[in-house]
Amino acid sequence: MCPAAKALxxxxxxxLLPMQxxxxxxxxxxxxxxxxxxxxxxxxxFFQTCSEACCKQLTAALRTxxxxxx
Numbered sequence: 203m204c205p206a207a208k209a210l211x212x213x214x215x216x217x218l219l220p221m222q223x224x225x226x227x228x229x230x231x232x233x234x235x236x237x238x239x240x241x242x243x244x245x246x247x248f249f250q251t252c253s254e255a256c257c258k259q260l261t262a263a264l265r266t267x268x269x270x271x272x
Contacts, residue, residue, distance in 0.1 A: 207268040211246060219247075224267055229260070 211219070216235040222228050231247040234240040240248070251257040 208246065215241075221264075223263065225263075 214233045219231050220228050231249045
């Protein structure tokens with residue numbers, strides 16, 4: 203995750219966080235605790251999807267938006 207995107211997560215460790223997409227849709231992500239194994243492994247957020255295809259599409263959309271600074 204880019205530094206600007208990481209700033210959006212500052213102080214949100216261990217919480218659920220709504221993320222607004224540029225499409226107007228909102229998703230809820232889980233921000234793992236800073237000292238967690240997940241964060242140590244480089245996983246900054248988690249989200250749940252209905253299928254592997256949906257997961258791939260949402261992952262791509264989030265990467266695009268976070269790199270664009272949205």
